[in-house]
Amino acid sequence: MPESDRPDLFAIARRVAESARGSEQIEAYVVRGRETDVRVFEADVESLSVSETEGMGVRVVVDGRQGYAWVGSLEADLLDETVEEARDNAEFGEFDEANGLLAPAEVAATHAVDLDLWRDELFAVSTDAKVKIALAVEAATRAADHRVRGLEDATYGDVGVEAAIVNSLGVEAFARRTACSCFAAALAGEHSETQTGYGFSVARSPEELDVDSAARDAADRAVRLLGATQPRSARLPVVLDPMVTASFLAIIGGALNGESILKGRSFFAGRDGQDVAAANVTLIDDPTDARAYGASTFDAEGAPTRRNALIVDGTLRGFLHNRTSGHRAGVGTTGCAIRSGFKSAPGVGARALSLRPGSDDHDAVIASIPDGLYVQSVSGLHSGVNTVSGDFSVGAEGLLIRDGALAGPVREITIASTLPRMLLDIVNVGADLTWLPSNATGMTLLIGEMSMSGR
């Protein structure tokens, strides 16, 4: 569709917000996403999908009662129906003094940063050129090592998302970003043994993608696991790959959700001001850094984002809040409203977590321990980690560390501890800060001791 024919997201959001009556507050979140997905297999295009989606989520708050409704369309009659539905839903919500939309005065002191997250060039790149990137990543992965026998996935994808947030108290915000990626999942080994590894590159526009590094990572990570065996159970130091560290930080960020803290659903509840991590641990959430995948000028209810220090030198210093949880906690929003699209009301969460990097690079961290385990990837994060009890137990594969160097590959193991203990057991934070398509960055991280289960 030509740009000029596309509905004006701001105009729609304003019209909906202005329909508030009496003491009613209305927030409209109007979003448009454009996506391309290319999947190739054995030098052929397997599938190509080009799509555009639009939708709106409406939150109505009347006298402390909240209702929500959404629609996957921007047709005027459907928008009106959706507002009516949200109004009706609010009738059934129970009064909560903390319910209410963001007022401009609540965030008047925070300056919105200007972030350059959108590339018009993305939409000028031809579909053929995008297909070529997917084909190139497949070919490069095969060429990277003769032990790569095929790929489970070779893809190119891009997305451009624009969202307008307007509420009847006067908040108006607009955010947009582009992102594109290429991805390879390599299969290595003869048929008697298979190992897998993946690699990717993420950027704001296609010319910034590093196809070769994605391919090399996929091939290397699969090939170096060939010959993996199941080791004996042991308690030992564990070094996390930057991607695993990012997953760990994302979980810690989830436990710092202010709403969970207030409702007693986090192991951090009641620990404010206490030493919760080793003294070398400083954890920051900073969506104002344009290098972060989750960078954003505004949060999901229109508050300007900001840099939030959560753990400083091992001491718990703050939590993440949206308007409602911040109001309930008496501290106000920290600009941490997030939403997983227009189909749900804003929740609370981090966008750009990062540990303050240390001084040792990846090799130096590994060289610092005589024996241990290097964890390349983990599985079952959704089923083996509980941020309420703090229990942590996940499947893992990687390489043993012998005499300060990577040694034999291992598989079919789990690593376990508890989240509070892991934070206190952080011995070394690597210097290799790695930007990832996640709400957290990664780096090599040494945990002093964990239980490895195997034979």
Added chain:
Amino acid sequence: MIDESVLQRTLHAALRNGGDFAEVFAEDRRVSSARFDDAKVEELVSGRERGAGIRVIRGETTGFAHTADLSEQGLRLAAEAASAAARNGSSRARVVALSGSGAATPTADVLPESVDKARKVALLERADAAARGESGAIRQVSASYSDARRRTLIANSDGLLTGDDQVRTRFFVQCVAVGDSGRQTGTEAPGGARGFELFDDVDPEEVARTAARRAVTMLDARPAPSGKLPVVLKRGAGGVLFHEACGHGLEADLVAKDASVFRGRIGEQVASPLVTLVDDGGRAHEWGAFAVDDEGTPARRNVLIERGVLTDYMWDYLRSRKDGRASSGNGRRETYQHLPMVRMTNTFLTPGEDDPDEIIRQTAHGLYCVALGGGQVNTATGDFVFGITEAYMIENGEVTEPIRAAQLIGNGPETLLRVDALGSDFDTWPGMCGKDGQSVPVSSGQPTLRVSELTIGGTAGA
């Protein structure tokens, strides 16, 4: 949703520049949910989406586009976009005649939209009171009700015209218990391909009490062992093990990409002779059930492993067409905005003959799993994990102390061979299954059974 003549003209437009196959998948989905948290009704949510996905297959290439605009012009633009996306393939122009009907009967007796919101909310209030009444240690209760009605209409260039009217309802309770040992959670979440009549069989108070008991029990749990032990899985709870250990590996798309340890093993003994594994999308009222899949193939019962011998994989249209066979009714997609792929429906192990209590009595030292929290598999290596959320030690044939949550890890083909006892009971569990970014409702089931050895990822000695 769409006139037959419009469907025909849309398919024609999709194939105008050539192609071997074209399909229109239209969907109208309405969902509603209500959430009770922190002792009050927090929020009700309603949602609606409607649109069509159009795919064109040309040679090895599938082109796909979708639109929320179901007018003839909106459909034609999407058809042209799908056609352009498929242009890399070889070509063969076609004219389409449709036969069949898109009309479908809903799977529910009581449609969600016919039930007052107040009645849905009342279920949540009952659950909250029951959970808090179960124990003073319960400090937080979150309960939610959700329903979805999903009408589909499918027309393709093979002349097929069909549709479905799927209704699903689910109830969820999570409790947090606090004691000297810290905080623990317990959840319970029954659901079915049914309407509000689900609550004729599901008692919200009982669901809440189960979740509460689970959380309180875990307060006394000791750290899980680390290492290998026999594992007894209570009926229903362990279905997820087979979903991960072999279900995904039997999906024909992964097999075709050489990404499954079960490739090339049809006719071989891949499991203990006790194991007969079935995937059945037509199992009435089951959470993963439907009348026709998202490509228009009627749901059916497929035997995948019979007495330990691998008999078949699961198939969608694309994979079965390449192999010159019929689809098994496993082509599913999350919404009209997604391409279909091979997915499980209701996947279960059929019951055996052992007395479930006797299986425990015959276990000298092991683990008894009552509730599981999902899992993950690498189909290419066969290594899989699943989380236990309620489990106990078995000592000298007796169920003893509860243990804390932990992950179990195993290898699919090895684990299938280690099933050494199979009970005569049976139950299923509903869940959401993710693959390539798409989530669909599935259920898994099994009788009480024992696996002679699995690695338990705890922190204490085995």
